[in-house]
Amino acid sequence: MLNVSIYRYNPEVDAEPYMQDFEFDTQGKDLMVLDVLEKLKIQDPSLVFRRSCREGVCGSDGVNISGKNGLACITPLSECVKGDKLVVRPLPGLPVIRDLVIDMSQFYAQYEKIQPYMINNSPPPAIERLQSPEERKKLDGLYECILCACCSTACPSFWWNPEKFIGPSGLLQAYRFLADSRDTATEERLANLDDPFSVFRCHGIMNCVQVCPKGLNPTKAIGHIRNMLIRGTA
Amino acid sequence: MMSFFARFAFTGPSNWKIQRITSILMAVYLFFIVGYLMTNPALTYDQWSELNSLLPMRVFTLLVVAAVAFHAWIGMRCVFTDYITVRLIGPKANGLRNTLQLGLAFMLLCYLLWTIKILWGL
C-alpha cells in the first residue's frame, strides 16, 4: 500500500490549507504520479489539478512531488516515493487557486516582458528567412521549453522577487531570441534586461537545472545573457 | 557625473564586476597574510609593525578594507531586497530596509575611517 499525502485547499470552504492522506494500491505497478492523482480523483472528485497531454509535452501538470518540482505525468513512482510515502504539493512560491492548481500570472508576466517572438522589421524574403545549420544549432536546448514553471518556482530568487526577477524560464526564452540569427532586436532586448534584478538576481544555485523535466539548462543561458550585458557596458 | 555614479552603483553589470574584483583582492590579501604568518612562525611585534609600516602594505590593507566595504554593501543590499520586502513582511518593510541600509553604510564608513586611523594613526 502506498501512502499518498496531498495538499488540499479550497478557499471557498477551507480556512487554511491542509494535507489529506490517501491509501493507494499500486498493484505492484510502477505508475506515473499523474495516474495516481487520476485514480484518487475518482475516489474523491473534489480533488483538483491541471493536466492535458499526459506525456510531458504540454507542461500543465507541474507539481511538487515529494519535495522536488516535476511533471506528474512523466515522474514514475520508483523515482519519487520514499519508503512507501508520496507527497504531492502545488509548485511553491506562487498563489494557490485550489488544491494543486496555482495562479501562474506572475510567471506569464515575466515571460511577456522578454518579448517571446521574433523581431525583424526588414522585408521578408519570398519564401523564408534562412539559417545555416550552425546558426540553427544555437537554438538547441533553448526552444524545447514547455513553460511548465518547474524551474522558476524552484528558484529562491524568483520566490523573493517574482515581479522583478525574470526567472530561469523567462531568461532561457530571452536567450532563445538573443541567440537567433534572424532576430534583429538584440540591443533592445539587452537594454530591457539591464538592471540589478531582471538577470543579475540569479546567483547560480542551479535549482532550475536540477528540476527541468526537459533536461534544459537555464543557468547556462543566463550566463550567456550576463556576459552579453557585461561586454555591452564598458 | 551623476549618471556615471548611478551606473556605477546601481546597474547589474557593474555590481557584478565589483563583486568579482573585490573578491579577488580579498583572496590575494588573505593568501598573502596567511603565507606571511606561516613563513614567520616566531613572529615578533617589531616584525609585524615593521611590515605594517611599509607604505605599499598600508595601501594594500586599506584597499582590501575598502573592498570588504563595497562587497558587503552590494551583498547585504541583495539580502535586504530579497527578504525585507513588502511582499514578505508587509508595509513596514520599506522603512526597515532603508534604516538597515543606512545603518550598514554608517558601519562600513566607520570601518574604513577606523582602518585609516589604525594604519596611519597614533
Ligand code: SF4
Ligand atoms: S541558477 Fe539562477 S535562475 Fe536557476 S535556480 Fe539558481 S538563481 Fe534561479
Ligand code: SF4
Ligand atoms: S526551462 Fe524546463 S523547467 Fe523551466 S519552464 Fe522550461 S521546460 Fe519547464
Ligand code: FES
Ligand atoms: S500532462 Fe502535459 S506535461 Fe504532464
